[in-house]
Amino acid sequence: DTGVSQDPRHKITKRGQNxxxxxxxxxxxxxxxxxxxxxxxxxxxxxxxxxxAQLEKSRLLSDRFSAERPKGSFSTLEIQRTEQGxxxxxxxxxxxxxxxxxxxxxxxxxxxxxxxxxx
Amino acid sequence: xQKIEQNSEALNIxxxxxxxxxxxxxxxxxxxxxxxxxxPGRGPVxxxxxxxxxxEKRKERLKVTFDTTLKQSLFHIxxxxxxxSATYLCALDSSVAGTxxxxxxxxxxxxxxxx
Numbered sequence: 338d339t340g341v342s343q344d345p346r347h348k349i350t351k352r353g354q355n356x357x358x359x360x361x362x363x364x365x366x367x368x369x370x371x372x373x374x375x376x377x378x379x380x381x382x383x384x385x386x387x388x389x390a391q392l393e394k395s396r397l398l399s400d401r402f403s404a405e406r407p408k409g410s411f412s413t414l415e416i417q418r419t420e421q422g423x424x425x426x427x428x429x430x431x432x433x434x435x436x437x438x439x440x441x442x443x444x445x446x447x448x449x450x451x452x453x454x455x456x
Numbered sequence: 457x458q459k460i461e462q463n464s465e466a467l468n469i470x471x472x473x474x475x476x477x478x479x480x481x482x483x484x485x486x487x488x489x490x491x492x493x494x495x496p497g498r499g500p501v502x503x504x505x506x507x508x509x510x511x512e513k514r515k516e517r518l519k520v521t522f523d524t525t526l527k528q529s530l531f532h533i534x535x536x537x538x539x540x541s542a543t544y545l546c547a548l549d550s551s552v553a554g555t556x557x558x559x560x561x562x563x564x565x566x567x568x569x570x571x
Binding site for chain 1: 500501559564
């Protein structure tokens with residue numbers, strides 16, 4: 338396993354179109370995260386999954402954004418009716434959460450990101 | 457409101473010197489804090505983690521301190537090299553009851569090491 342992979346790496350689309358990004362996490366990781374990063378800013382949390390369950394979504398995530406992790410493995414992030422303000426790098430990360438309530442330090446392994454440009 | 461602040465201006469230092477980057481936070485009580493490195497166009501890469509009950513953590517040329525009273529972490533790179541040039545992000549556990557479910561990142565500080 339070579340790490341977290343994201344596809345596509347770059348996407349240019351016209352305003353109003355739908356786009357979908359895919360993330361394949363490290364295989365033994367049970368947690369998967371989506372972050373968004375704009376130029377000069379740190380990554381901004383969007384949502385995360387524990388296995389197939391989506392446990393938290395940012396208030397910043399509008400209804401146009403939807404994420405799935407149907408079998409607890411890969412995940413997709415779809416943006417409907419894209420707007421120019423959606424232009425950003427979309428980062429996926431994964432981690433392993435220990436079972437039984439044991440402490441987990443939450444170190445994240447990031448993919449290389451999917452850069453979205455909305456014209 | 458909650459804030460994580462890192463110097464937005466780039467830090468320029470000479471090769472061989474020690475680089476010190478600062479991360480200050482307000483209205484958080486993190487169980488731990490992490491530092492990541494990010495190169496242009498790439499995803500962040502984990503460097504170090506320090507827990508709230510630890511004062512200092514070292515890894516090779518890297519050293520992190522964590523002062524929960526001052527609500528500050530310092531990140532040091534000793535004997536810096538041009539290859540250390542990158543953006544360094546601090547991140548802290550902002551999840552409810554320390555469930556380690558969510559990291560919140562600072563804006564990052566760009567480090568430039570020159571010959």
